[in-house]
Amino acid sequence: MKTKQEKGDGLMANTYIRFDWAMKRLLRNKANFGVLEGLLTTLLKETITIQKLLESESNQEDEFDKYNRVDILAEDSKGELILIEVQNNNEYAYFQRMLFGTSKLVTEYINRGEGYDKVRKVYSVNIVYFALGSGKDTVYHGKTEFRGIHDGDILELTPFQKQTFKVDSVSQLYPEFYILKVNDFNQVAKSPLEEWIYYLNTGDIPDTATAPGLHEARERLKLDRMTKTELDAYYRHLDNVVILRSNIYTEREEGRWEGREEERMANARKMKMKGLDNQLISDITGLTIDG
Numbered sequence: 001m002k003t004k005q006e007k008g009d010g011l012m013a014n015t016y017i018r019f020d021w022a023m024k025r026l027l028r029n030k031a032n033f034g035v036l037e038g039l040l041t042t043l044l045k046e047t048i049t050i051q052k053l054l055e056s057e058s059n060q061e062d063e064f065d066k067y068n069r070v071d072i073l074a075e076d077s078k079g080e081l082i083l084i085e086v087q088n089n090n091e092y093a094y095f096q097r098m099l100f101g102t103s104k105l106v107t108e109y110i111n112r113g114e115g116y117d118k119v120r121k122v123y124s125v126n127i128v129y130f131a132l133g134s135g136k137d138t139v140y141h142g143k144t145e146f147r148g149i150h151d152g153d154i155l156e157l158t159p160f161q162k163q164t165f166k167v168d169s170v171s172q173l174y175p176e177f178y179i180l181k182v183n184d185f186n187q188v189a190k191s192p193l194e195e196w197i198y199y200l201n202t203g204d205i206p207d208t209a210t211a212p213g214l215h216e217a218r219e220r221l222k223l224d225r226m227t228k229t230e231l232d233a234y235y236r237h238l239d240n241v242v243i244l245r246s247n248i249y250t251e252r253e254e255g256r257w258e259g260r261e262e263e264r265m266a267n268a269r270k271m272k273m274k275g276l277d278n279q280l281i282s283d284i285t286g287l288t289i290d291g
Contacts, residue, residue, distance in 0.1 A: 015223040018203040019127070020086040021237050022221050023070040025230070028053055032220050036074065038213010040082060042192045043125065043139075043178055049077040073105070080121040081105055090130040098124055102175040117165070122175040127200055129183050138185045138197055144174035 017026070027036050033050045040048040054073045070086040083101060091097065102124045109120045146155035157170055167173060182200040189198040192211035199205050205214050226234060264285045271281045278289045 016199070016203055016205055016217060017221045017223055017226070017234065018238070019200050020070055020088065020129070021234055022217075023072055023084070023086050026221065027072065032216070034216035035213045035220060036072070036084070038211065038216060039196055040074075040076075040084075040123075040125070041212045042196055043180075044123065048082070050074045050082075051077050051079075054081070078121075080123065081109060082123045082125065084125045084127070086127045086129075088129045094126075094128065094132055098126055098177055098179075102177070106175070119173075121173070124175060124177045125180070126178065127180045127182060131183070132179060132181055135181075138181050139193065140177075140179040140181075142177035142179075143171040145169075145171050 022032075022035070026032050037048050037050055040050075052075050054075055072084045074082045074084070076082060083105060085098075085101070087094065102122045105122050106119055110118055147153070148155070155170060157165070157167070162168060165173060180197060180200065182197055185194070185197045185201050187194075189195040189206070189209070195206075195209040195211040195214060199209070199214065199217065205218055223231070223234075264287055268281050268285050268287055271285075272278075281287070282289050
């Protein structure tokens with residue numbers, strides 16, 4: 001018969017560290033690059049090899065803000081920049097923040113006096129744990145295209161430009177944005193990308209998952225690999241995430257209630273203007289009669 005300690009150890013052996021915490025503590029280690037490479041390969045639909053991690057003004061971590069974003073800036077084998085950001089906190093101007101972050105990278109990683117042909121390609125991968133915008137999907141991809149306002153054709157590169165820049169379209173020269181709204185995923189994972197989203201959402205990796213990088217995550221992101229100090233910090237992080245999600249839910253519900261209350265008041269005023277008596281207005285709207 002197993003002791004409580006042995007049962008706990010067995011549970012931890014099959015429990016994985018949440019990705020947002022792994023980003024802060026573990027995935028910056030070169031030995032763990034395979035996890036990130038798997039996610040990026042699955043998302044970008046091409047084999048990604050991380051050459052190195054870079055330090056940037058845009059990815060300096062603030063340890064005093066427990067809800068702060070978690071950034072990793074990577075350079076792949078082609079010299080392209082990939083900014084991976086995890087954001088737990090609800091932020092209404094997050095779209096502009098994505099734009100600001102990529103713009104800083106474009107200007108930060110070109111030397112003074114270099115030609116514009118040296119501008120680096122930037123991918124911005126954003127894993128958000130809140131309801132960003134209004135949409136039905138869980139994964140969104142944004143890129144820049146120039147479309148004719150009269151004929152609707154897309155502006156293309158010349159053969160010389162294609163050969164020089166080694167790309168096929170104008171959009172490949174510009175930053176590309178990916179948004180993974182992981183909290184909105186509530187279905188069975190049927191594709192490699194959905195397997196990743198499931199892990200990002202739940203922290204669990206099913207035995208049947210075969211997406212690139214998840215095998216490495218199983219091996220390297222197990223809870224039982226942590227020290228007691230790391231575990232204590234990790235559990236504090238989980239508590240903070242729970243509190244944050246509760247706050248977001250409460251704010252959302254309070255906003256809905258206030259919206260309904262304002263709507264009832266507006267309807268009551270309209271009824272009053274139509275000549276309805278106060279008691280009838282109260283019966284219809286549920287509002288109390290104001291003495």
